[in-house]
Amino acid sequence: xxxxxxxxxxxxxxxxxxxxxxxxxxxxxxxxxxxxxxxxxxxxxxxxxxxxxxxxxxxxxxxxxxxxxxxxxxxxxxxxxxxxxxxxxxxxxxxxxxxxxxxxxxxxxxxxxxxxxxxxxxxxxxxxxxxxxxxxxxxxxxxxxxxxxxxxxxxxxxxxxxxxxxxxxxxxxxxxxxxxxxxxxxxxxxxxxxxxxxxxxxxxxxxxxxxxxxxxxxxxx
Amino acid sequence: xxxxxxxxxxxxxxxxxxxxxxxxxxxxxxxxxxxxxxxxxxxxxxxxxxxxxxxxxxxxxxxxxxxxxxxxxxxxxxxxxxxxxxxxxxxxxxxxxxxxxxxxxxxxxxxxxxxxxxxxxxxxxxxxxxxxxxxxxxxxxxxxxxxxxxxxxxxxxxxxxxxxxxxxxxxxxxxxxxxxxxxxxxxxxxxxxxxxxxxxxxxxxxxxxxxxxxxxxxxxxxxxxxxxxxxxxxxxxxxxxxxxxxxx
Numbered sequence: 001x002x003x004x005x006x007x008x009x010x011x012x013x014x015x016x017x018x019x020x021x022x023x024x025x026x027x028x029x030x031x032x033x034x035x036x037x038x039x040x041x042x043x044x045x046x047x048x049x050x051x052x053x054x055x056x057x058x059x060x061x062x063x064x065x066x067x068x069x070x071x072x073x074x075x076x077x078x079x080x081x082x083x084x085x086x087x088x089x090x091x092x093x094x095x096x097x098x099x100x101x102x103x104x105x106x107x108x109x110x111x112x113x114x115x116x117x118x119x120x121x122x123x124x125x126x127x128x129x130x131x132x133x134x135x136x137x138x139x140x141x142x143x144x145x146x147x148x149x150x151x152x153x154x155x156x157x158x159x160x161x162x163x164x165x166x167x168x169x170x171x172x173x174x175x176x177x178x179x180x181x182x183x184x185x186x187x188x189x190x191x192x193x194x195x196x197x198x199x200x201x202x203x204x205x206x207x208x209x210x211x212x213x214x215x216x217x218x219x220x221x
Numbered sequence: 222x223x224x225x226x227x228x229x230x231x232x233x234x235x236x237x238x239x240x241x242x243x244x245x246x247x248x249x250x251x252x253x254x255x256x257x258x259x260x261x262x263x264x265x266x267x268x269x270x271x272x273x274x275x276x277x278x279x280x281x282x283x284x285x286x287x288x289x290x291x292x293x294x295x296x297x298x299x300x301x302x303x304x305x306x307x308x309x310x311x312x313x314x315x316x317x318x319x320x321x322x323x324x325x326x327x328x329x330x331x332x333x334x335x336x337x338x339x340x341x342x343x344x345x346x347x348x349x350x351x352x353x354x355x356x357x358x359x360x361x362x363x364x365x366x367x368x369x370x371x372x373x374x375x376x377x378x379x380x381x382x383x384x385x386x387x388x389x390x391x392x393x394x395x396x397x398x399x400x401x402x403x404x405x406x407x408x409x410x411x412x413x414x415x416x417x418x419x420x421x422x423x424x425x426x427x428x429x430x431x432x433x434x435x436x437x438x439x440x441x442x443x444x445x446x447x448x449x450x451x452x453x454x455x456x457x458x459x460x461x462x463x464x465x466x467x468x469x
Contacts (some may be wrong), residue, residue, distance in 0.1 A: 062444035064402040066409075067416055071433045074423055078224060078430075163297035170409060177300060191308045198300045205295035207466050 009183050016179030019202065023097060023165045023175065028158045030101035035108025040138065044114055050079050055110065060106035065099075066167050072099040073171045100161065105158055115150035116142055152216040155221040159208050163201060176200060230428045231435065242422050243431075249418030250439060254402040256335055256414060261397060263340025268347025273377060275352045286348060293345035299406055301342055306334040306410045331412040334405070343400055347368030387458055394451040398444055415439060446468045 006013075040054035060068070074096075076090040119142050127137040147154075166177040174182070177197050184193025231243040269280045274286035293301070310330075319379075321330055358381060366376035408417035419436040423429035 014417070059437075059441065062398070062402075063440045064405040064416065066405040067419070067433070067436060070416065070420060072439075073435070074420075074429045082224075144417065163295075166297040166299045167406075168300060177303075181303070191311065194300070194303055194308060198296050198304065201297050201300060202292070202295045206291060209295065 001192055002189065003196070005187050005189050006192060009187075009193070011202075012179055012183055013176065013196070016174055016176040019093075019173065020162070020165050020177075022167065023100060024158065024162050025094075026097055027100035027104055027161055027165070028154075030097070031104030031108045032112075032154065034101060034105035037142070038105055038109035039112035039116060042109065043116060047105040056130050057106045057109050060103050061110075061185050065103050065164055066170060069096055069099045069167055070104045070170055072096070072102075082170050084160075092168070092173045096168045096171060096173060100165070104157070105159055108154065111150050111153045111157060112146065112170045115146035115153075118149060119145055149219070152219065153210050153217070156209070160210070162208070163205060166201070224430065225428075226431070227428060228431055230426050230431050233426070235422075235425060242426060243412075245418040245422055246415070246435060246439070249413060249415040250334070252407070252412060252414035253401065254409055255405050256332065256412075257338065257401040260334045260339035260343060260404070261400050263336065264343035264396070264400065267344035269343065269351050269382075271344060271348035272351025273356065273382070275348065275356045277373075288323065289347045290348055293342055294349075297340055298338070298403055299409065302335060302338045302406050302410060305338040306331065309334075328412060331407065331410045334410065335407040335412060337399060339403055339406075342403070343396055346396050346399075347393065350389045351385060353392075354389035355381050357388055358384055384460070387455075387460060390451065390458075391454045394448065394455075397451065398447055400439070400448070401443060428438050 038053045038056060038072050041049040044050055044058070071093045073092060076095040077087070080088045080090055115176040123141055123145075124137060124209065127141045131141070165175060169178050169181070180197035181190065184190040187193075231246070232241050234240070235242055235245065238413075271286040271289055274292075276281045277283055310318055313321065321333075325333070353466055362384070363376055366380040367373075371379065404414060405416040408415045409422065413421070416434060419432050422432040426432065
């Protein structure tokens with residue numbers, strides 16, 4: 001084992017980590033927005049909307065993320081050609097990001113739904129008694145409280161996504177894991193680079209989950 | 222969209238021997254189920270052991286289990302798989318290393334790596350569920366057992382674990398389903414499980430939408446049948462009189 005080769009490769013690994021974090025941040029933001037939308041659909045009085053959302057969630061929760069990533073990567077050029085009518089190149093980054101957003105939205109939806117349902121019913125009634133519309137009630141009363149309560153769960157899910165971003169390896173995107181793998185192979189030091197990448201993932205996830213636990217305790221009191 | 226839909230594709234010959242594409246999917250499903258079940262057995266045994274260790278009064282044992290969980294939960298599954306597949310064989314004694322790399326068929330060595338990896342990875346999750354289940358029981362249960370003269374192993378075997386395992390069936394079901402889904406990472410070390418066969422079908426036949434739709438349907442059906450099976454088990458073993466009896 002010789003870890004000295006890693007030092008000169010640090011800028012490259014940093015680029016990989018940046019790509020991983022980009023995927024993570026955009027994936028979480030998109031996923032939470034879409035997930036909230038789905039949660040509102042699931043809780044809406046319309047049977048149709050709530051069924052659509054339920055099917056969506058069940059569908060994405062029963063297939064592997066790796067399948068979604070691969071599928072979207074293969075299918076993106078066809079779909080785009082169908083929409084725009086011409087050949088538009090789709091980067092692996094875009095197709096992976098869409099896959100993450102759509103997949104994670106199913107998980108975020110369940111978290112948001114539980115968060116909304118944990119708010120006492122009287123809040124809804126009180127807001128309506130004050131003359132607020134449904135969207136005002138959601139926006140000003142229910143969602144702010146729900147989001148505060150479910151922040152730890154959302155963060156936990158984000159840590160899982162952080163680890164799952166490594167699956168973009170399958171489409172050759174140069175994230176942290178893939179840049180470590182390819183550089184390690186070039187330099188003939190695959191083991192050291194693999195361990196280094198694992199260590200980075202470990203440190204970040206470990207610190208983050210510690211932080212989440214702390215937050216959870218603080219919110220509970 | 223000038224894409225030719227053809228659902229008959231699965232019955233057409235792949236051009237390799239007399240295999241049809243459907244044969245590929247069946248072979249792939251076989252690997253997926255094989256990986257998942259084997260890994261699940263490892264995870265369940267090791268995870269239960271670790272879960273019990275975490276609740277023991279012994280500092281050392283519970284510390285070991287805690288470290289295990291932290292390590293295996295905070296490193297991505299794919300990184301762990303690469304470590305098991307590329308690094309660990311090199312650390313083995315020479316005779317074992319040669320056996321793993323040369324004597325074993327490539328599919329067998331990949332299968333071994335993925336099963337060990339997925340088993341140990343899932344064990345960390347099972348451990349946390351078992352610990353939660355044990356800790357969810359009233360403290361009085363353990364004390365009552367001891368007051369009746371049970372030894373600590375007896376308390377666990379006759380009082381705590383039978384109840385804890387019943388409580389955690391729903392979260393364990395989730396982990397069980399996750400093993401099936403996570404087994405798809407095996408495609409990244411060249412094992413021809415369901416996802417790998419799907420990809421191959423998409424590339425060979427150029428009918429990628431059909432191939433991925435079928436794969437999705439298989440995963441979906443697998444998932445749903447396992448959910449139903451676990452619900453059935455949950456109802457069967459429910460303790461009458463407990464609120465959770467009958468299950469959700």
